[in-house]
Amino acid sequence: MEDLTPLVNYVKKYIPLTEGEESFFISLLQVTKVKKRQYIHQPGYICQYRNYVLKGALRAFISDNNGQEHTISLAIEDWWIADPASFILREPGTFFVEAVEDSTIVQISYEAEQQLMQQYPKFERFYRVTSQLTAIHAQKRLLSNISQTAEERYETFAGRYSQLLQRFPLYIIASYLGMTREFLSKIRNRNLPPAQQTTDSSNNVN
Template sequence: MENTPGFSSLLHHIAQHITLTDQDKELFIAMLRTKKVKRKQLIEQPGFISNHRTYVVTGAFRAYIVSPDGQEHTLSLAIDNGMIGDPGSFLLQEPATLFVEALEASTIIQWSYESEQILLEKIPQFSVAMMRRAQLIALTIQRRVIAQLSLTAEERYDEFAQKHPLLLQRIPLYIIASYLGMTREFLSKIRKQKITPKK
């Protein structure tokens, strides 16, 4: 089972934070379900409780909200070997506030809220892995807020391009603009200025 496509990469992802015994791995793998997702398919949406953790084996996703004026605001992005979801809905088991959409035809691995409770009970270290993931999410959010308040739009784009070159290749421009807090037209202008040689 560990050789099932994606399972080994997920185990490696978890093993970056904790050490799993062979018995732990068997229990964890027994909880996992692989799923194919079509492009533009929603795997989470407001009004429905998020009941799964989602690991992206291959593909690309975004999590976003829609403001009252109809504008979409992208909060997080994930491609191969990343995780995506509405953590608040999952942890509190209350209706989601985020849309989570596949940007490409994707393969994901999921485990349920109920399965996670069993894993937390049977594998005490599992809580450490989830806590460290939560810490990374909190750090990412903090850095984004600071960037929005202290950097220019061009500086935010430069930082994103430097840190996430693969996302820049895989994610549509209008979604990157939404993630960086600017219009698509303004982001296109920034990119054009960087490509066009200065006279």
């Protein structure tokens, strides 16, 4: 059995848990290993799980009518990923959720989550607070999208999530920021001092 301490600690950041509550919560979870490139959710299906990343990296994206991919969300260790509209509203989803690295995820089903809140209403608070943070995050990103230039969007992102730049290939970061890979390359190169630029170009295999 995997060590679920990171996930339990995640929950405890928002609500205290007794031993009994912790055991019940853990009993509802399932640990799943996924290979790089594997999809854990696809458009047209109801999203069955919220996925907590124990190890690895995943992304959610859509493929538009022209076959172009748009990345909606990224997740590494200690983050959650799903197709939230599909998961919550129980309607067919629109996202792919794909492992970008070999990953170990902890899954909680919709039914388990409902059962958890019914049994221990304090989990309502956990989901209330985390949903509020999700809404704030989505709104900040929306704000950045409608009011910032591509260059400013990249700088905001790089300042806030420098670790994600190390974990995801450039084409995924570009599609997350709503720009082409070529344009993002140009911005990155403009922003680096000459010495680093050389290093970056030689290491950059994305």
